[in-house]
Amino acid sequence: MSPQALPNLSRHTDVSRNFASFISCRATDDGVYSIQEVPFGTPRYLRIITIGAGASGLNMIRTLRNTLPTSSFEHVVYEKNAEVGGTWFENRYPGCKCDVPSHNYQFSWRKNPEWSSFFAPAAEIEAYLCKLCDDECMRPSIKLSHTIVGARWSEATSRWQLKVHDHEMDVVFNDHADFLIDATGILNKYEQQKGGDETREPGHSPSQIHMADTACSVNSKWKWPDIPGVEDFEGTLIHTAAWPSSFSYKDKTVAVIGNGASGVQVLPAIRPHVRRLYHHIRAPTAIIPPRVATIRTGPSAHIIDGIELDENEKFTQAQIKRFISDPVFYEQFSRSLEPDSNGKFFISLLKDSPQQKWAASKVREFMTTMLKGDPVLCKAMIPDFPLGCRRLTPAPGYLESFHDPKVSLVTTPITRAVPNGIELADGNIIEVEAIICATGFDSSFRPAFPLVGRNGNLQDIWAQETPKSYMSLAIAGLPNYFSEFRVPHMILEDASHFPRLSFPEFLGPGAPIAHGDVFTLSEHIATYIANVILKAQTEGIRSIVPAQAAVDDYAAHVAAFMPRTAFSGACRSWYKQGTLGSKAPVIGLHPGSRMHFITMLWRFRGEDWEYTRVGEEQGIRGKANRFAYLGNGFTAEEMEMLTLATAAN
Numbered sequence: 001m002s003p004q005a006l007p008n009l010s011r012h013t014d015v016s017r018n019f020a021s022f023i024s025c026r027a028t029d030d031g032v033y034s035i036q037e038v039p040f041g042t043p044r045y046l047r048i049i050t051i052g053a054g055a056s057g058l059n060m061i062r063t064l065r066n067t068l069p070t071s072s073f074e075h076v077v078y079e080k081n082a083e084v085g086g087t088w089f090e091n092r093y094p095g096c097k098c099d100v101p102s103h104n105y106q107f108s109w110r111k112n113p114e115w116s117s118f119f120a121p122a123a124e125i126e127a128y129l130c131k132l133c134d135d136e137c138m139r140p141s142i143k144l145s146h147t148i149v150g151a152r153w154s155e156a157t158s159r160w161q162l163k164v165h166d167h168e169m170d171v172v173f174n175d176h177a178d179f180l181i182d183a184t185g186i187l188n189k190y191e192q193q194k195g196g197d198e199t200r201e202p203g204h205s206p207s208q209i210h211m212a213d214t215a216c217s218v219n220s221k222w223k224w225p226d227i228p229g230v231e232d233f234e235g236t237l238i239h240t241a242a243w244p245s246s247f248s249y250k251d252k253t254v255a256v257i258g259n260g261a262s263g264v265q266v267l268p269a270i271r272p273h274v275r276r277l278y279h280h281i282r283a284p285t286a287i288i289p290p291r292v293a294t295i296r297t298g299p300s301a302h303i304i305d306g307i308e309l310d311e312n313e314k315f316t317q318a319q320i321k322r323f324i325s326d327p328v329f330y331e332q333f334s335r336s337l338e339p340d341s342n343g344k345f346f347i348s349l350l351k352d353s354p355q356q357k358w359a360a361s362k363v364r365e366f367m368t369t370m371l372k373g374d375p376v377l378c379k380a381m382i383p384d385f386p387l388g389c390r391r392l393t394p395a396p397g398y399l400e401s402f403h404d405p406k407v408s409l410v411t412t413p414i415t416r417a418v419p420n421g422i423e424l425a426d427g428n429i430i431e432v433e434a435i436i437c438a439t440g441f442d443s444s445f446r447p448a449f450p451l452v453g454r455n456g457n458l459q460d461i462w463a464q465e466t467p468k469s470y471m472s473l474a475i476a477g478l479p480n481y482f483s484e485f486r487v488p489h490m491i492l493e494d495a496s497h498f499p500r501l502s503f504p505e506f507l508g509p510g511a512p513i514a515h516g517d518v519f520t521l522s523e524h525i526a527t528y529i530a531n532v533i534l535k536a537q538t539e540g541i542r543s544i545v546p547a548q549a550a551v552d553d554y555a556a557h558v559a560a561f562m563p564r565t566a567f568s569g570a571c572r573s574w575y576k577q578g579t580l581g582s583k584a585p586v587i588g589l590h591p592g593s594r595m596h597f598i599t600m601l602w603r604f605r606g607e608d609w610e611y612t613r614v615g616e617e618q619g620i621r622g623k624a625n626r627f628a629y630l631g632n633g634f635t636a637e638e639m640e641m642l643t644l645a646t647a648a649n
Helices: 055-067 122-135 263-273 291-295 317-325 327-336 338-349 354-370 375-381 399-403 458-464 518-538 548-564 594-600 636-648
Strands: 046-051 073-078 146-154 159-166 171-177 179-182 236-239 253-257 276-280 407-410 414-418 421-424 429-431 434-437 451-453 481-483 541-546 609-613
Touching: 046 055, 046 159, 046 171, 046 518, 055 073, 055 122, 055 518, 073 146, 159 179, 179 518, 253 263, 263 276, 263 399, 317 327, 327 338, 338 354, 354 375, 354 399, 375 399, 375 407, 399 407, 451 458, 481 518, 518 541, 518 594, 541 548
Parallel strands: 046 073, 046 179, 146 451, 179 481, 236 434, 253 276, 253 434, 276 407
Antiparallel strands: 146 159, 159 171, 414 421, 421 429, 541 609
């Protein structure tokens, strides 16, 4: 291009691509629209805050880096704990492991051929997350031991005004964000505590907290069972979600309350070491056959049969070396596991289908065999509600534990706790030295902190109304707010011990939390959120929020769809906010398969959203022009080329 052909650049005020200069796309004071002298789609500088540095929070760091223009945003992640990892940092009870195959429970951008076991233990998953955090240089974006204690939307500034508690300094300070991303995790609402594990030692009431010797700074919002007199118990009271590393159960008489995912893991893990073990359940749960054996009967049998595993489903060293040295085989093996994960949900989607009936019969057959046909155990432990009504749970060694003379199943309701143990409705007292509560979380979608948007505090709104969301990741009345998630795959507990549960804010209502591995879903959700933020950043959008009508329509579809699934069966589950019966609404799940959810997120439905635009805050005459982001007629790349050409001539 000759010097004569170059345009006059003097009137283009953003030749240097100063992102901060793109702050206004509006009419002039006399109401006449004025062209912005910036290139097409110049990004507005944003401050983004994510809550939580579990798996989804870490993935969000990477996704924003790969989606938004470099140097066009600041991203801060506040994590309440003293280390990243979320649920895998917090949960450390005996036997804690993921119940999704390890090679499916990982990010597509961070494959790990060195998993030690078919189902990875909690500590190994935590190490995986810490390592990728370090390798991807994510720590500069993360502030550990910081908890959001309040958030309020400011219409005047189109920003979230936040209050943040720094646990190390014990101070609360103010912060702000153009976009707020909540990755705190389903069933991971938190309370503020200065210290580590929370347990109840002998002679202390549940409100008197004993801080044990671990680094966890605040506890997830788990719950003690709703049993009168708990404060009178003089033994040790423990919750699986806050397991103290100093606690020894060796040679003790112990009660385990609850048969959710952690209850069925902790019981066989401690059984060999205790003197006596009482297991109290209120309702049966489906224990599915060993996954490896099940996969060996399917189309992937030829691959699984070639995998070297020991009796504890750990990979041999030779097998791990082959995973490392043969990436083609490794990928083939990983993909062979996906049909098994997806198949569980297909059964639940088809409540009255032949597939559901066949699978239910196989589970009953398996459980009967493991219980050796004992009529008392079979009646108490094998459910008659549809398979999938409660979460399907693999539990190696759990059913077999009831053949040990020192293990007793207790189904008589608990009346109250007494100083030396538990009193039952029949008047009998079970004397124990420790009570282990595997009784779940405050599974409410209500936020753990005041979250005040255009319609008021969401805590109050969802206390009165059935929680609703837009595709599980945005909420009407909360502009520039998105939900990501880090779902714990081993702590979705029996909600039956609580008279009423109110559901976790994150992941939102109608989420794909029972649909297979979470890491893959997290990647798709993060990509969707990042692309919406990019749209707002580069198209002069000041605030974006789903329309109430769109949220209502989505909720209506969920409500109409769920009765055809097993989730609506006559069981009590946290999918239905702990409510018993087939008439209780299922609000915790997506109305379709995992692929159905992913496909739904492929396209952004702009018609479902409401916008305000940069410039409208000035109180000027006229409306901000929605095409102001088209700028001065050049792309940023052309402007750079023209600038270089001008300098060269």
